[in-house]
């Protein structure tokens with residue numbers, strides 16, 4: 466998949482593995498492995514849903530437009 470303008474990533478620290486991001490992802494791209502959210506970039510469409518729902522605000526995007534306010 467080509468890199469998009471809204472590339473999403475999860476911070477290496479701070480994730481509590483709650484799974485909220487995986488539940489709201491419309492593409493099945495997010496999963497939690499050993500209490501760390503992991504994105505399957507083959508499926509991710511960079512919609513930003515996970516970033517807006519993460520209670521710990523550890524999901525970020527390149528442009529900084531999706532992360533929920535603290």
Ligand code: SF4
Nearest residue numbers: 480481483484486519
């Ligand atoms: S919603 Fe946030 S804290 Fe919860 S598993 Fe996903 S990245 Fe981690």
Ligand code: SF4
Nearest residue numbers: 490509510512513515
């Ligand atoms: S940006 Fe959208 S498609 Fe990508 S992991 Fe998050 S919720 Fe899923």
